[in-house]
Amino acid sequence: MLRFVKKLKEKIAKTKNNFIGKIAEAINLRGKVDEDLLEELEEILIQADIGVDLSIDIIDKLRAEIRIHKITETKKVQEILEEIIRDILVLDYSQEEDKLKILDRKPFIIMFVGVNGVGKTTSIGKLAKRYKDEGKSVIIIAADTFRAAAIEQLAIWADRANVPMFKQEQGNDPASVVYNGIAFAVNKNADIVLIDTAGRLHNKVNLMKELGKIDKTIKKIVDDGPHETLLVVDATTGQNAISQAKLFNESSNITGIVLTKLDGTAKGGIVIGIKHQLKIPVKLIGIGETPEDLRDFNAEEFATALFEK
Numbered sequence: 001m002l003r004f005v006k007k008l009k010e011k012i013a014k015t016k017n018n019f020i021g022k023i024a025e026a027i028n029l030r031g032k033v034d035e036d037l038l039e040e041l042e043e044i045l046i047q048a049d050i051g052v053d054l055s056i057d058i059i060d061k062l063r064a065e066i067r068i069h070k071i072t073e074t075k076k077v078q079e080i081l082e083e084i085i086r087d088i089l090v091l092d093y094s095q096e097e098d099k100l101k102i103l104d105r106k107p108f109i110i111m112f113v114g115v116n117g118v119g120k121t122t123s124i125g126k127l128a129k130r131y132k133d134e135g136k137s138v139i140i141i142a143a144d145t146f147r148a149a150a151i152e153q154l155a156i157w158a159d160r161a162n163v164p165m166f167k168q169e170q171g172n173d174p175a176s177v178v179y180n181g182i183a184f185a186v187n188k189n190a191d192i193v194l195i196d197t198a199g200r201l202h203n204k205v206n207l208m209k210e211l212g213k214i215d216k217t218i219k220k221i222v223d224d225g226p227h228e229t230l231l232v233v234d235a236t237t238g239q240n241a242i243s244q245a246k247l248f249n250e251s252s253n254i255t256g257i258v259l260t261k262l263d264g265t266a267k268g269g270i271v272i273g274i275k276h277q278l279k280i281p282v283k284l285i286g287i288g289e290t291p292e293d294l295r296d297f298n299a300e301e302f303a304t305a306l307f308e309k
């Protein structure tokens with residue numbers, strides 16, 4: 001755990017600088033606890049992609065703490081602010097269903113959706129390897145029948161993870177590929193099915209309807225499936241990820257978020273706002289390109305990595 005926190009700290013260095021670095025700078029420069037400082041801190045939170053409403057709430061809490069405890073030391077302000085944010089994160093993620101858990105269903109079906117290029121296929125490849133290494137039988141369904149080369153790209157990941165991939169010709173109806181793929185997985189008595197779908201813009205009504213159709217198709221064979229529908233979002237898009245999640249959630253019942261590309265973005269503050277704004281938990285985070293770089297999201301670890309010097 002500690003080794004991972006150290007790695008996470010390095011990977012989210014840009015977010016740390018943009019966020020904690022700026023807070024520390026503002027506090028040092030002002031040298032005085034007053035309303036101007038609070039306003040500046042609020043601005044930093046908003047710019048760090050935490051979300052406007054949550055940023056205002058956080059500063060309101062901070063203001064109240066300062067008043068109650070008659071705080072005059074600027075250093076103390078930073079400590080309290082960090083504590084408030086940590087508490088929000090930890091409380092937001094206190095439920096069991098916030099974690100990605102393979103329940104006792106066979107096959108356990110996880111569908112991946114999201115806009116183009118966010119990291120759906122890569123995340124499936126990484127997760128397939130993880131579950132395979134845990135000794136589970138995994139089948140990947142290649143339901144991105146739209147983009148040329150999508151199936152080959154997924155096949156490379158399936159090979160690497162040494163798991164079978166179910167595919168049909170490019171251009172086939174994705175719902176029918178999923179139907180046949182699930183039937184195949186049931187027949188093979190697979191533990192886990194991972195479904196890759198084509199990238200789609202959240203404002204394209206027909207493409208969003210297609211997801212609803214895939215969902216219904218799954219239920220024809222496994223009536224409580226899919227057991228997880230994970231929306232993959234790219235952390236570098238900041239608050240835009242929130243609007244994507246809202247729209248995807250209208251056509252699919254999104255059960256969790258995979259937040260990729262947290263490495264190399266200064267917009268990692270998005271993590272703090274997602275569950276709070278959407279009530280949908282971040283279940284996995286992507287911090288790089290290797291299989292080990294897709295991790296379960298752990299709010300406490302993340303807070304430590306964010307705030308620790």
Ligand SMILES: Nc1nc2c(ncn2[C@@H]2O[C@H](COP(=O)(O)OP(=O)(O)OP(=O)(O)O)[C@@H](O)[C@H]2O)c(=O)[nH]1
Pocket residue numbers: 114115116117118119120121122123144147150197198199200232259260261262263264285286287288289293
């Ligand atoms: N640095 C970094 N790169 C990532 C991460 N996750 C995915 N990528 C990269 O993002 C790019 C797009 O990933 P894909 O998995 O192809 O994305 P996709 O959502 O399947 O894309 P479409 O199928 O075209 O919609 C690839 O170059 C990945 O290596 C991550 O956590 N960190």
Ligand SMILES: [Mg+2]
Pocket residue numbers: 120121122144150196197198199
């Ligand atoms: Mg893809």
